[in-house]
Amino acid sequence: MQPPDKTDPRSGTLVEAHKTYDKRIIIFYPAIGVLLLIVAIGFAYQQLFKANEYAESEKIQSLRRILTPGPRGNIYDREGRLLVGNLARYAVTINLDELRAEFRRAYLITRRNYREADDKNIPSSRQLWIIARYAVMQRYLDRINEITGRDETVNATRFQRHFNQQLLIPYTLIDDLTSGEYARLAEQLPVNSPLRLTASSIRYYPHGSAAAHVLGYIRSSDDLDAEGFPGENLTTFKMRGTTGRDGLELRFNEHLQGKPGYTIYRVDPAGYRIEPPLEHQRAVQGQSIVTSLDIDLQKVAEAQLGDIDNDGYRGAVVALDVLTGEVLALASNPGYNPNDFFPRLSQETVDKMNTQRAWFNLAIAGGYQPGSTFKIIDAIAGFRHNVLKPDTEYYCDGILRVGNRNFVCNNHSMRGEMSFRDAIAKSCNIFFYRESLVLGAQPIADEARRFGLDQRTGIELPSEGKGNIPDPIQRRARGLPWTGGDTVTLAIGQSEITVTPLEMAGFAASVARDETRTTPTILHDPNRTRQRTEPIGLTPEQRHALVDAMRETMKTGSGRMLTNPRFKALNLGYLDIAGKTGTAQREVWVDGKRGIINLAWFIGFAPAENPSIAIAVVLEGNIPGEELGGGAKAAPIAGYVLKKYFEKHPDQIPAQPEM
């Protein structure tokens, strides 16, 4: 083998000879230059044209937004008394981002313990982390238990879900601290502890079940309106808010709903937040509502309807301000206590409410046959069509044969010529049977429609129902006959006709003002002006005869219980009430058997001259065949409400004639 020629740079040796310059390498320079240029252009492109995109991506990856709901606005009665407010609920929460080191320590200890125990079934790393975190949380909870004397444990599933999905939001360990527990924790927990004492709001109904159907209730909701807030494209955590589900809470949900607040945090790669927040805007309470309700009247009405479990009646009471149409009381029985919804409604309560159909607002949605209260419509229709005069008399012998059927009158024992005044006061059926047969059904139905008894009143409450006024035209349009029997049945507010208690209260208010429509409102406006609608169109004599007959009803007729001095609880003769009672029948099916229950009615207004309050009361009989008269049962309820109203407004009591 020949020795390599050391003078020849390409001698074939494997040892690279260092040479300061090689001409062949020059061909790589352009290539390297091109490559560097490409890299530079690439960098420049990324920097100049994609910078915003990357900045946005970085922001999305590293920023988190937390939305906090604003407390709902309050609801007041017409005198400014709180009906619905927010009650502080004290809670103890823990900031998970302050526990990172403790989680880590607990993880290491847990792993070491498993290893030292030589456990063959050592959990996976993920499981060890879960165990460690749980142990830390329970340790903090034990400290709270020690101070408060509770015996709480961490809900592992709930905590793990919170950790995975809502790491930035403090975890609530206990959310129903009493004020004593809260005070003990405030004094005994170190200030720098990761445990925080917070207060959130729950809906609070200081009067319990009073006006529950009007006020409604709320449910938890994740639907927070973050429109217009910065960071729309950021990962967002929403703390649970609420939304109205019935009554005013539903109807004015947007008005009551607070404005959410937001906080934007930067987070580290593990997802823990970095204090302080980059942006923060506090939540703002929603607007308040002043209702037209008078909680004193409302409570009297509900108390008089009674407890459905204890001889109370299903039914409703509606009282209106005659001039403005503002609702003073709107009670529906059975009701419910909205406070029971917090923290959650028990299954037992739900079952009871379902059985009793307590969700249903009978005052605005209950359809009832109006019974003899409808005779006011008969009278107005008769006057307007000149079929009836103030001095008209019809013969009543307790029975009237129409077609091949006998229609009876058991409302009074008088027999002979019956005046209009007595017919209203004693609620004589025969008088109005005869009148309706002369007048015809269509004018009566038209008159009822003129008062809006077949339309929703438009009150600011959800799920309002409307009445049904049958008439010959409609019936014949369906190919069905209309008989004389149908006419007389309509005249006494029976059979297919239905009205809601709110419609009847509006009707009473309209009659009180000598007008045809009253638009009830549940909102109070101290400057609200008197409603003015189409006049009824009665002559002064007719008007006087009608009101006089309604007064007589309360003095000597079916509503006399209110003014009877022997019934000392009321004895309201000094109020000069104009009213009409009614007792209707409704077919029901109980345990597969047909039965008839009574519906007891009262409508009226007071004082008869310059009236200020109108009222409608309806009660459902509990069992078929039960005796339930409007004069004996419904009128006294109205009496108690009127009594309370005039106790509060003594200036509206009519002056007593001097003896």
Next chain:
Amino acid sequence: MQFKRFDQTKPFIVLAIVFAAWMFLPFAAKRLARHAFFEFQAPIDVSAATIRTFQDYWAMRTRNPNDLIEAGQEIARLNSFYENKIREAKTLEGEIARLEALLNLPVFNEYRHEAARVVRRDYNAWWQRITIRKGRNYGITVGSPVIFAGGVVGRVSEVGLYTSVVDLLSSPGVRLSAVIETDGKHRPVNFQGRSSSAFSNATGSLEFVPLDIFIASGEAPRVVTSGLGGVFPPGLSLGVIRKLEPDSDGLFQSAEVSLDSRLASLMEVTVLVPLAPKEPPKGGAR
């Protein structure tokens, strides 16, 4: 030259080594070192306080004897007044005990009152704490409430053998349960000391103040301990509300509380050393 340069940097190197050593020192050793430092420092504070007392004594010696006679007479009058007050207090205590037994009321935690002299004050924008001349030797424990004639002073945060450190009410590290005297419903609120800027009066803050609390003109509501927290007895004054601001959540108000200005010049305080809780009386009253 190089040696000289090394010589100049030596203190920094030593400092770095000490820091490194401290960082890697076991927790127990660190704790021991801290306690030792506190215990060694305490006699210095006590000595300084003793010297101050001695100075005061000799300053008094220079006073005119007539002044001293007047002061003695004033003290005699006060003694007489306080003796009467003590008798009244004993009568009231007996009445309270009788009513508690009669109504079968739960017995409050009871305390032993341990008067202690202040030996050092750290009262500035950074710290609001005092050191008192009693420690474990008098049974004082961490967390014990400390009071003075004007109400609450704070809580014991550290206890040495002969001295204790008390976090003043103005310290952000002190939080307790309070009530507003004008609030007939006695709803508890959260009091916490607040960092004050230099040369300003000590303040605290109240959280969760109900919305129906107002400041009537000229009558700032007084804030007192609630007694619900289990540490402080009820009715001890904390300060007066100076400012109320509604929280934007509409649920509560926040308040600024002005604290007693004497907190800055305390000489004597009383530590309430909790006694073992008594068993509640069994059975009804006879």
